[in-house]
Amino acid sequence: MQRIYLDNAATTPLDPQVLEAMMPYLTEKFGNPSSIYSYGRETRLAIETARKLVARTLGAHPAEIFFTSGGTESSNTAITAAVRDLGCKHIISSPIEHHATLHTVEYLKQTGIASLNYVRLQADGHVDLSDLEQQLANAGKKCLVTLMHANNEIGNLLDIHAVGALCKQYNAIFHSDTVQTVGHYPFDLRNTPVHFITGAAHKFHGPKGVGLLYINENVQIHPFIHGGGQERNMRAGTENLYGIVGFAKALELATANYEKESTAIAALKKYMAEQLTKQIPGITFNGDAFGKSLYTVLNVSFPKTEKSEMILFNLDIAAICASGGSACTSGADQGSHVIRAINNDPNRIAVRFSFSRHNSTDEIDTVVAKLREMI
16 A cells, blocks of 8 residues: 655655765765864864855854754754843743643743743734734733744744844844744745744655754854754754754755645645635635645644544555654644644644645545545
8 A cells, every 4th residue: 555645844855966965974984074084184173064054055054053853952052041041030931832842841840940821812823013012012021922923723824024123122032943944935034034944854855863053143142952062062962963854855856846846735735725615515724824834744633423533543554654743742632732722623633734846646645535434
């Protein structure tokens, strides 16, 4: 049975060209980048070349780019440093952030290190910017605003420039979890009012276990992980050499093919939505699916019946990969905190389908036919 993979917001398959770029660093170019002899120098050069490429692609300075183990470490580092090093005593976030952010801000609140408020959400899941402004105006202390650029479950996109402008106005620090958008949209960080952004290579056909933290040159923070002086004293530990090379290559490919691929993937999303609407009665879509939304994510709301309750299980049996929420909760199906926050209807079942360049309309036809059969 041919597997159909529609969970690309969880992770994507590694691009063969990325693997090819990584291979020398998995085999003969194995030197420790901190060693002074030629083996070390050539791997050091590979890391700095990758850093320059990533910086150029994102419109940043190479000194603002730090490599980490992934989006979770990057967000933890930025949020913790904003409170510890940049004087933020109050955090404003949203109830639909990724757990890498939510669990971090909740921990800081519980330990009494910072106070925490959530911004109000509109009915379609977008952040209410007037509420954000009001909270910033009334905070009375320095704030950290941490809001994701695109929601990993419903796909809603934040106006990162509008939020950044508000943060600037109220002298707040702005961290945005951009894990779902780096590698999927063009960035120009020189002209984006943000202090920290994050990325993860495995969301755009790069390897797992390597991420990005952008730290704006105007802020000075201390490391989150202590030890050696790697990553310009910002992150101790021998660098994930082949991962970093893979990150840069994946980002380069994603950027080069952005126009063509984003158009094709957006067309797939639209096609699936049309077919589902035509063929399955009573379905709706969560979030602002056809407005300000990721072109890669479609979150479908099915009426709850005995059959639809088993929908993910039955899709899996049919060799179709989709998800009910975030994949980052380690297989524990506790339902989705995002869906609960925006549309807490116990009579609906949410399923997220997320697409990549490897998907086709034929696959979508198969999935829709299967869903019809199941429901």
